[in-house]
Amino acid sequence: MQEFAIILVSAILINNYVLVQFLGLCPFMGVSTKLESAIGMSAATTFVLTLTAMASWLVDAWVLKPLDLTYLRTIAFILVIAAVVQFTKMFIEKSSPLLYRVLGVFLPLITTNCAVLGVALQNSGRELGFFHSSLYGFGAGAGFSLVLIFFSAMRERLAVADIPQPFQGAAIAMITAGLMSLAFMGFGGLV
Amino acid sequence: MQVPFELVAANPIVAAICAMVGLALLFGALLGFAAERFRVQGDPIVEQIDALLPQTQCGQCGHPGCRPYAESIAAGEAINKCPPGGQATINALAALLDVPAPELDDEHGEESEVKKVAFIREAECIGCTKCIQACPVDAILGSAKLMHTVIAAECTGCDLCVEPCPVDCIDMIPVEGDLKSWHWQLPQRPGLIASDRQPHSGEAA
Numbered sequence: 001m002q003e004f005a006i007i008l009v010s011a012i013l014i015n016n017y018v019l020v021q022f023l024g025l026c027p028f029m030g031v032s033t034k035l036e037s038a039i040g041m042s043a044a045t046t047f048v049l050t051l052t053a054m055a056s057w058l059v060d061a062w063v064l065k066p067l068d069l070t071y072l073r074t075i076a077f078i079l080v081i082a083a084v085v086q087f088t089k090m091f092i093e094k095s096s097p098l099l100y101r102v103l104g105v106f107l108p109l110i111t112t113n114c115a116v117l118g119v120a121l122q123n124s125g126r127e128l129g130f131f132h133s134s135l136y137g138f139g140a141g142a143g144f145s146l147v148l149i150f151f152s153a154m155r156e157r158l159a160v161a162d163i164p165q166p167f168q169g170a171a172i173a174m175i176t177a178g179l180m181s182l183a184f185m186g187f188g189g190l191v
Numbered sequence: 192m193q194v195p196f197e198l199v200a201a202n203p204i205v206a207a208i209c210a211m212v213g214l215a216l217l218f219g220a221l222l223g224f225a226a227e228r229f230r231v232q233g234d235p236i237v238e239q240i241d242a243l244l245p246q247t248q249c250g251q252c253g254h255p256g257c258r259p260y261a262e263s264i265a266a267g268e269a270i271n272k273c274p275p276g277g278q279a280t281i282n283a284l285a286a287l288l289d290v291p292a293p294e295l296d297d298e299h300g301e302e303s304e305v306k307k308v309a310f311i312r313e314a315e316c317i318g319c320t321k322c323i324q325a326c327p328v329d330a331i332l333g334s335a336k337l338m339h340t341v342i343a344a345e346c347t348g349c350d351l352c353v354e355p356c357p358v359d360c361i362d363m364i365p366v367e368g369d370l371k372s373w374h375w376q377l378p379q380r381p382g383l384i385a386s387d388r389q390p391h392s393g394e395a396a
Binding site for chain 2: 034036037059063064067068069072075076079080082083086087090091093094097098101102
């Protein structure tokens, strides 16, 4: 049980994919202007991350390792991710047309979210078991959601704040992200 | 089964090709199944937009009715072309579609403060049936060379019958409030407060 907690804390806070490892910055800046769409994007990305971690573990352990093809990991995982994202897109289009509309182009762009590929590759490098791998994927998604939702809540306030002309828009968002990243570096020695 | 596996595993190029083709086929089959399973009938967003439009079928937006306009909105048209709905409809559409709410486009008409219905001054009506043809909701009753009149409960107040009338005998009169339609007059908003400020434009993605 303690092991699970350590994996989760490590994935969410210490090795946070966005603010510590700087993966997945594209949706972090792109979908964070509105809290609602940020929540939708977080849910979709977490879903994709967890599913990808599971599927890539299966592919890695059942196909690539027995055939001694581990050098094909990157391209095989990209195949897995593309399929999972496409599946998620169909699922969301059916279950929540509004969310589908709000996410728009960012939904298929989860494919190119490097956090997703990062989780799959790092999992296979760590030699974790199936359950731990999927838990790590879920933790990475939860960490992504956490910072994306925090950041979008801040940006909603920044939109109406009195910001000097040169810092308006993307500039103040970048500075805010940098400060958040500094804060997350503080979790470094936690475990 | 054992022999072909040995053969494949011994030859790395064959193994790589088999593995990738196999994976691609597997995922293709899964996605094909999902596409069939999660098929979307029509565009559900159109229904939701159509429900917010006032259903006056007045055509002031440039479309033959509310549903065609709903379809155009779903395809990306501006949401500020509906004078009968006014700002309230624009705000509701903006909230639904998660876009900023623009002002009403003056080109398509002005929002009236109160609900109006058409009234035909019956003594002057010559029975030309032109207003009947113009009415989008069939709220005008009458026939050729006989007096026409408006069914007030059906009239949506769209003004379309005023223009064709050759003797100008149609008035748009405000609906008198009664106990059922009476509502509180909300107090006027106080001056601008800090959180009312509009977000600066040019927000980069």
